[in-house]
Amino acid sequence: MNVVVLAKQVPDPEAFVQITGEGRGLEIEQKFATNLFDEVALEEALRMKEKHGGKVRVVSLGTAKAIEVLRTAIAMGADEALLLDDEAFLEGDGNSTALALSRAASKDPFDIILCGRQAIDDDRGEVGPMVAQFLGLPHVGGIVKLDCDGGKALAECEIEGGHEVVECALPAVFTTERALNEPRTAPIAGVMKAMRTTIPKVTPADLGLTSGEVGLSGAKVRVERYLAPRKRQEVRLIPGEPADAALEAARILVDAERVI
Amino acid sequence: MEKIIVFVELKGDQPRKASLELLSEARNVAASGRYEVGAVVLGPMSEGLREKLLSYAGKLVNITDPVLDAYTAEGYSQALSAFAIEEGARIVVAGATRIGRDFMPRVAVLLACGIASDVTAVRWMDEPLTVVRPIYGGKVLAEVSFSSSPAVVTVRPNTFALGEPGESAGEFFERQMGISPDRVRTKVIRIEEKTKGKIDLTEADVIVSGGHGMRAAENFKLLEDLAEAIGGVVGATRSVVDAKWRDHEDQVGKSGKTVSPKLYIAAGISGAIHHIMGMGTSKVVLAVNKDPNAPIFKHADYGIVGDLFQVVPALTEALKKRLGK
Numbered sequence: 387m388n389v390v391v392l393a394k395q396v397p398d399p400e401a402f403v404q405i406t407g408e409g410r411g412l413e414i415e416q417k418f419a420t421n422l423f424d425e426v427a428l429e430e431a432l433r434m435k436e437k438h439g440g441k442v443r444v445v446s447l448g449t450a451k452a453i454e455v456l457r458t459a460i461a462m463g464a465d466e467a468l469l470l471d472d473e474a475f476l477e478g479d480g481n482s483t484a485l486a487l488s489r490a491a492s493k494d495p496f497d498i499i500l501c502g503r504q505a506i507d508d509d510r511g512e513v514g515p516m517v518a519q520f521l522g523l524p525h526v527g528g529i530v531k532l533d534c535d536g537g538k539a540l541a542e543c544e545i546e547g548g549h550e551v552v553e554c555a556l557p558a559v560f561t562t563e564r565a566l567n568e569p570r571t572a573p574i575a576g577v578m579k580a581m582r583t584t585i586p587k588v589t590p591a592d593l594g595l596t597s598g599e600v601g602l603s604g605a606k607v608r609v610e611r612y613l614a615p616r617k618r619q620e621v622r623l624i625p626g627e628p629a630d631a632a633l634e635a636a637r638i639l640v641d642a643e644r645v646i
Numbered sequence: 647m648e649k650i651i652v653f654v655e656l657k658g659d660q661p662r663k664a665s666l667e668l669l670s671e672a673r674n675v676a677a678s679g680r681y682e683v684g685a686v687v688l689g690p691m692s693e694g695l696r697e698k699l700l701s702y703a704g705k706l707v708n709i710t711d712p713v714l715d716a717y718t719a720e721g722y723s724q725a726l727s728a729f730a731i732e733e734g735a736r737i738v739v740a741g742a743t744r745i746g747r748d749f750m751p752r753v754a755v756l757l758a759c760g761i762a763s764d765v766t767a768v769r770w771m772d773e774p775l776t777v778v779r780p781i782y783g784g785k786v787l788a789e790v791s792f793s794s795s796p797a798v799v800t801v802r803p804n805t806f807a808l809g810e811p812g813e814s815a816g817e818f819f820e821r822q823m824g825i826s827p828d829r830v831r832t833k834v835i836r837i838e839e840k841t842k843g844k845i846d847l848t849e850a851d852v853i854v855s856g857g858h859g860m861r862a863a864e865n866f867k868l869l870e871d872l873a874e875a876i877g878g879v880v881g882a883t884r885s886v887v888d889a890k891w892r893d894h895e896d897q898v899g900k901s902g903k904t905v906s907p908k909l910y911i912a913a914g915i916s917g918a919i920h921h922i923m924g925m926g927t928s929k930v931v932l933a934v935n936k937d938p939n940a941p942i943f944k945h946a947d948y949g950i951v952g953d954l955f956q957v958v959p960a961l962t963e964a965l966k967k968r969l970g971k
Contacts, residue, residue, distance in 0.1 A: 399900055400919055403785045412786065422901060480751060480761055506900055506923075508781050508788075510763050512751040515719060519755035524720055524831040527748040530894070540835075544895050545744065546657075546846045548839035555831040564901035565894040606760030606794040610776065613787040615926065621933070621949045631950045632960035635932060636968045638948060645909040645930050646852065646876045646965065 387438035387534060389431040390491045392445055392501035392513065393424040393459060395452040399506060409611035420455045423502020427562040429569040430532060431500050432463045438534065440497070441465045445490045447475050447483060453585055461572035461580035468493075471587040474597035480512030482604030487513060488520035489593035496557060498539070503528045503561040514561035525559035526552050530566050647682045649733050650675070652703065653726060653740035653750075654687045659695055663808065663849045664741025668801060669702035670809030672739070675770045676704070684733065688725050689714040696818055701811035706818050711825045717745055721830045723752035728823045730757060735796045737775065739768075742800035743848065754798040761798040762790045764904070766805050766927060783900055783923025802927070803849045804906040840893075845879050847898065852878030852909045855898055855925070856886060859914020859935065859954055863891035868955070869913060872962040875971060881905065883921050899924035911961075913954045917942030934958065 397403070399422075401415040420428075431442045444459040446452045447470040456467035470486055478486070491499050499518075504511030518525035530549070531542035539554045544563065554560075572580070590600050597603060624631045624638075640646050650672050654665040661669075672683040685703035687695075690710065699706050709729060713721045722745075730738050730753070738753060740746035742764040754761035766787075767778035776791045777799060847853060854873040856866055869880050882892040884899055898905055900920040910928035914935060915921060922945050925931070933946035934954045943949045950957050 397782070399783065399923070403782050405786060409789075480763070481754065484751075484755070506783060509779075509783065509904075511747055512754075512761055512763055515748060515751040516755050518719075519723070519752040525752075526832060527719065528744065545837070546895075547841040547844040548837060550834050550838070551836040553833045553835050558831070563894075606754075607762055607790050607792050610789045610791050613778065613789060615780065615784055615787055618931070618945065618947055621943045621946045623938075623943075623949045623951060628950075628952050628956035628960045629964075631952065632957060632964040635948060635950060635961055636964035639909060639930070639932065640965070640968050643909075643930050643947075646969070 387434050387440040387498065388443070388494070388496045389434055389440065390443045390445060390496045390499045391424065391428045391431045391459070391464070392487055392491065392499065392517065393428060393455050394421045394446060394502075394505045395419070395448050395455040396421045396505055396507040405612045405614060409613060412612055418451065418454065420458055421502050421505045423504060423506070423562055423564065425569040426564060426566050427500040427502050428459055428462060428464065429567045430562060432570070433567065434498070434534065435463075443468065443494065443496070445487060446470065447486060449476065456585050457580040457583070458572060460583050461576035462570060463576060467583070467585045469585055469587045472589045472597075474590050474603070475601045477602035477605070478600060479605035479607045480510050480516055481606050482600050484513045484516030485520055485604065486590070486593060486595060486600045488517040489595060490588060491517065492521055498534070498556060499559040501559070501561055503563055514559055518559035523558050524554050525561065526554050527561045528563045529560050530563050532560060532566070648680060648736040650681050650683050650737045650739065651730055651733060651735045652683060652685050653738070653746070654685050654699060655741060655743060655745055656687065656689075656691065656695070659692050661695070661699060662741060662743060664743050664746070664801070664803035666702065667803065667806040667808050668739055668741060669699070671806035673702055673809060673812070678771070680771070681736070686726065686729060688722055689716070697814050698811065700816040700818060701814040702809070704816045706816055708818070708820050709823055710820055711822050713825050713827050713830050716834055718830050718832050719749040719752055720832065721825060722749045723756055724825050724829060725823050727753045727756035729821070730796055737797045737799065739799045739801060742802045743846075746800045750798055750800050757796060757798065759794040759796050759798060760792050762792070763800045764802050765799055766802050766906070768799065768801065780927065783919070784926040802904070802906055804851070804908070847879055847881055847896065847903050847905050850879040850905070850907050852876050853881045853898070853905055853907045853928075854878045854911045854913065855881035855883065855915060856913050857883040857915030857921070858885045860886065860891065865955070866891065868958045872911070872958055872965070875962050875966045876969070878909070878911075883915055883918075912942050912946065913958055915942050916940050917945055
């Protein structure tokens with residue numbers, strides 16, 4: 387069972403984000419992590435390899451710093467890593483990013499592509515289904531359980547008030563939900579190995595793409611500017627004993643705010 | 647006139663609230679004379695539902711290929727994209743529900759066009775079409791424009807106001823798009839329902855959430871009672887879900903659901919950034935916490951500093967009385 391994992395480096399969720407140049411840019415605190423959902427995807431890939439054999443290949447698109455995500459993946463037990471490292475790949479939308487990733491993922495034969503259900507920086511959640519469509523494959527989104535057997539997989543997803551089990555022909559793409567597993571910590575020996583590993587890099591041309599098809603040039607939507615979210619007024623504390631405060635809160639919610 | 651196609655998602659034989667919100671908004675936009683609106687239902691629908699939807703949209707199309715009897719991302723994306731091409735649609739829009747977010751990216755690839763997901767505002771009259779979407783868990787908003795047509799958009803539930811149905815005066819068409827069953831390679835083989843008919847957190851108008859301060863699973867009964875009194879749904883923080891006091895599907899936050907209700911009541915929630923990311927766009931937030939310095943008060947409109955085990959039951963009683971229950 388050969389598995390490809392798509393992993394993204396994202397700013398730490400606690401990182402400070404500030405709008406600059408009247409909305410033209412963002413200044414982001416230089417604190418990075420592997421996208422939480424992608425870590426879950428990698429863990430699942432490693433478990434599949436442990437159960438069925440095969441290889442785990444991890445692919446990332448990003449600036450040179452994104453190599454940290456791939457080193458972490460190798461340290462955790464991935465066999466190979468590939469970085470889409472070229473200025474032309476950057477600032478893409480879901481479309482141009484998924485196109486490049488789908489080419490990179492399918493460079494070698496695979497049975498499964500796993501990635502997080504969304505990246506926690508741009509929150510698009512588009513790449514998994516789009517990679518599947520570019521490759522003409524089925525996908526199952528937001529899985530919390532995965533079992534593979536021969537040419538098919540059984541995936542479990544959360545739906546309203548319950549779960550559903552989906553049968554899916556392989557090869558296929560699965561996007562992972564947080565509840566799928568608990569990612570392991572990399573063993574020291576793995577960290578040592580990761581430090582010695584040379585991680586290959588590819589350009590658009592290596593994937594049979596022009597620089598006009600990827601990143602910002604290939605994007606079909608673009609960010610015009612950044613805006614600050616609506617700021618809440620300072621909190622109004624409702625004083626008094628619990629019963630009195632509750633009465634006043636009820637009055638505010640029903641009569642003043644009219645939200646009930 | 648330019649065409650807006652609204653994908654209408656069903657829950658049983660009823661349209662989802664997120665879909666009716668879109669139809670309400672699209673009807674307002676159509677009044678400008680620039681756009682006309684077509685509603686699309688994929689798979690079987692009843693006559694009653696047909697009447698209901700025709701009171702929102704001037705045109706309703708039901709695509710009835712047998713492969714659409716149950717939801718699959720492949721089936722739905724092929725049907726909707728084929729129809730959008732046939733209609734020469736300018737905008738294809740769906741609610742950013744689990745299903746909308748699952749198959750609309752495939753629609754964009756099939757139409758070789760751009761997509762903006764989980765948007766919280768649409769500037770319908772802008773040329774090119776411009777939308778606003780929260781990024782970095784809502785720390786920043788991005789104004790996004792389309793450099794391709796059609797524009798594929800999913801809209802966060804509770805973004806647009808729900809309008810009243812009008813006269814049922816539109817036209818109805820039934821269609822098949824000729825989707826071959828072997829082009830759909832996923833199949834739902836089992837559904838395990840624990841709680842039937844529960845409102846999804848993402849579509850709820852009122853959410854009552856509990857955090858670590860709830861201390862134990864059984865104490866959520868207090869929040870269930872409050873939620874029941876005001877027609878709300880119970881949510882939870884990550885620490886609550888990790889402690890197995892509530893199911894993962896109830897989790898609000900970065901690794902759970904993103905919600906945008908009219909009222910969000912946070913009980914015993916400290917207000918970690920992970921949680922704020924999931925509820926920051928709520929319209930009114932009331933926080934109850936015994937710690938006056940809890941960060942949640944920075945993200946709340948109203949606060950009660952006190953013991954939730956006293957405040958929450960008192961609030962339930964006060965609201966029941968005021969609502970005449």
